[in-house]
Amino acid sequence: xxxxxxxxxxxxxxxxxxxxxxxxxxxxxxxxxxxxxxxxxxxxxxxxxxxxxxxxxxxxxxxxxxxxxxxxxxxxxxxxxxxxxxxxxxxxxxxxxxxxxxxxxxxxxxxxxxxxxxxxxxxxxxxxxxxxxxxxxxxxxxxxxxxxxxxxxxxxxxxxxxxxxxxxxxxxxxxxxxxxxxxxxxxxxxxxxxxxxxxxxxxxxxxxxxxxx
Numbered sequence: 001x002x003x004x005x006x007x008x009x010x011x012x013x014x015x016x017x018x019x020x021x022x023x024x025x026x027x028x029x030x031x032x033x034x035x036x037x038x039x040x041x042x043x044x045x046x047x048x049x050x051x052x053x054x055x056x057x058x059x060x061x062x063x064x065x066x067x068x069x070x071x072x073x074x075x076x077x078x079x080x081x082x083x084x085x086x087x088x089x090x091x092x093x094x095x096x097x098x099x100x101x102x103x104x105x106x107x108x109x110x111x112x113x114x115x116x117x118x119x120x121x122x123x124x125x126x127x128x129x130x131x132x133x134x135x136x137x138x139x140x141x142x143x144x145x146x147x148x149x150x151x152x153x154x155x156x157x158x159x160x161x162x163x164x165x166x167x168x169x170x171x172x173x174x175x176x177x178x179x180x181x182x183x184x185x186x187x188x189x190x191x192x193x194x195x196x197x198x199x200x201x202x203x204x205x206x207x208x209x210x211x212x213x
Contacts, residue, residue: 004129005129009145011042014041015172015176016181016206017044018186019181020045021046021049022050024190028190034189040202043059045071046071057086073094074093084109090104090110091129092113097128101128113132132158136159137171142167145175156177158180170212178209
């Protein structure tokens with residue numbers, strides 16, 4: 001069984017998971033370190049990032065205790081098993097696949113499968129999701145999330161896709177347990193852009209989420 005969310009978890013404590021994808025080789029460590037220094041405590045490296053398993057191993061060995069590090073875009077059992085072997089403490093995905101859920105349950109780690117419709121949300125939860133990633137959230141926005149919360153008050157919802165410092169508070173106010181932030185947070189930092197600006201965006205995102213709770 002994948003663990004359910006608890007108040008002391010990094011995700012629930014900060015309300016943010018930073019999604020790092022498509023990072024230029026050699027840039028992953030700098031981006032992760034900047035995010036952690038800014039206060040982010042839940043980080044996801046997507047498996048379509050170059051050398052993702054190696055990046056996961058290196059980050060797991062280097063990042064401080066209390067930082068959750070997981071793998072994203074996990075869509076097969078083989079990918080899930082490889083992510084766990086590399087040190088991932090949670091598995092995220094854009095969709096819901098029973099084979100990935102099974103690996104998460106086997107290893108007792110958190111699982112954030114993707115869903116959009118009410119039927120998909122219910123299925124993801126029934127398969128043991130720790131929280132259900134509402135993706136892509138930008139399609140319907142915060143009002144849709146609020147509507148989902150009405151029949152699914154027992155299911156933690158984690159919207160992702162198009163969320164950043166400017167709109168994260170709207171999703172928290174609509175009932176999200178946390179938000180996933182990728183491109184809107186990272187900007188051009190993965191390609192060599194300013195890490196100072198990345199830290200500033202991360203600080204604004206965390207502050208916006210905290211104020212909306």
